[in-house]
Amino acid sequence: MALKHIEYQGFRNLVDADIQFADGFNIIVGDNGAGKTNLLEAIFYAGNASSFREKEDHNLVRFDSEFLRIEAGADEERNAAIYLDETKKKLTLGGNSVPRISDFIGWLGITVMSIEDIWIVRGAPAKRRAFLDWTIAKISPAYTSSLIEYRKIVKQRNRFLQSLNEGGNKNLLEVFDEQLIECGNKIYKKRSAILPELKKSFTDFGTNFSMKKFNFDYQSICPDMKLDQNVLRRVRHREVSLGQTVVGPHRDDLFFSIDGRAMQHYASEGEERAASISLKLAEANMLHEARGERPVLLLDEVSAELDSSKRGILLGLVKGQVFYASTQMPELPSAAAKDSRFFRIDGGALEVS
Numbered sequence: 001m002a003l004k005h006i007e008y009q010g011f012r013n014l015v016d017a018d019i020q021f022a023d024g025f026n027i028i029v030g031d032n033g034a035g036k037t038n039l040l041e042a043i044f045y046a047g048n049a050s051s052f053r054e055k056e057d058h059n060l061v062r063f064d065s066e067f068l069r070i071e072a073g074a075d076e077e078r079n080a081a082i083y084l085d086e087t088k089k090k091l092t093l094g095g096n097s098v099p100r101i102s103d104f105i106g107w108l109g110i111t112v113m114s115i116e117d118i119w120i121v122r123g124a125p126a127k128r129r130a131f132l133d134w135t136i137a138k139i140s141p142a143y144t145s146s147l148i149e150y151r152k153i154v155k156q157r158n159r160f161l162q163s164l165n166e167g168g169n170k171n172l173l174e175v176f177d178e179q180l181i182e183c184g185n186k187i188y189k190k191r192s193a194i195l196p197e198l199k200k201s202f203t204d205f206g207t208n209f210s211m212k213k214f215n216f217d218y219q220s221i222c223p224d225m226k227l228d229q230n231v232l233r234r235v236r237h238r239e240v241s242l243g244q245t246v247v248g249p250h251r252d253d254l255f256f257s258i259d260g261r262a263m264q265h266y267a268s269e270g271e272e273r274a275a276s277i278s279l280k281l282a283e284a285n286m287l288h289e290a291r292g293e294r295p296v297l298l299l300d301e302v303s304a305e306l307d308s309s310k311r312g313i314l315l316g317l318v319k320g321q322v323f324y325a326s327t328q329m330p331e332l333p334s335a336a337a338k339d340s341r342f343f344r345i346d347g348g349a350l351e352v353s
């Protein structure tokens, strides 16, 4: 799939514009602070109605504007619009209003790669869960709904556990447990369905970047990614005394390894970068398989930290429509040149160059 054009108003520092894109490489060059990431963010927002780096939607509205509006059109006449102001957020697909964000997310498949991705490998477990959740959300609206429901259940259950801790009535525990088990297992089912393929392609892409063998394993207290009463019984005492739900999809992790050793302890920074890039390429591959079309790739200064041979490898591996933001003009593979467009961005103003 390719994003043909985007029109934005009141988005971050971007000067209002209506832009046509190439189906192949779109190269965006500009200095630090020019608005490169903001442009990629606008594209991502058009596809997912949320940002990849900002939790609060209203921070996306340009300082001097009361609202933001984005309209985007892809091939096969698919199009979407988002309007956001102080009081409302309106999503439309093909001109029809979409009340639930889970039905909007992913109308345009998008994978973002940025230098921040190293934190998926290096950072806290929440980063890895967020990666996994986003990947699945983009191919399954039902997964997003389950996640939202699950978070609610955990919150309520935690409150209940706290009340038990203060001597409250135990009778309702079974109800909360059943809810947790049912919803938790929906999430597990989806996660376990995508993991084998994601792992395989992560390892394959990894081989292209380094001579090392990358891998990851899913880590959970729940055996075979299944939540049941046995597991809950084992942690009951701890849960009540902490007033917290300590098992389930919201507590799991991915364990990354390089040649069989923990990546967090043994990988160099370059290897961690190679791993995070391989992971995003694996995500893009999965989206392609699941949706039958390649996602749009947003590369935000990914190559800045790579040596030139790895940069070349990366540019050869990315397929489909690519948005490549950098402070410097890259050397494109010769095959890519014919279907490319070059942009300069300065002070939020984007121009074809």
Ligand SMILES: Nc1ncnc2c1ncn2[C@@H]1O[C@H](COP(=O)(O)OP(=O)(O)O)[C@@H](O)[C@H]1O
Residues within 6 Å of the ligand: 011, 012, 013, 014, 030, 031, 032, 033, 034, 035, 036, 037, 038, 039, 059, 060, 061, 062, 063, 064
């Ligand atoms: N809501 C907003 N309104 C106006 N400007 C914003 C808003 N949010 C961020 N900015 C500005 O956008 C600029 C950063 O743009 P960014 O896309 O991150 O730059 P880069 O080209 O380095 O990726 C900063 O100058 C920041 O102040």
Ligand SMILES: [Mg+2]
Residues within 6 Å of the ligand: 036, 037, 038, 300
């Ligand atoms: Mg940036």
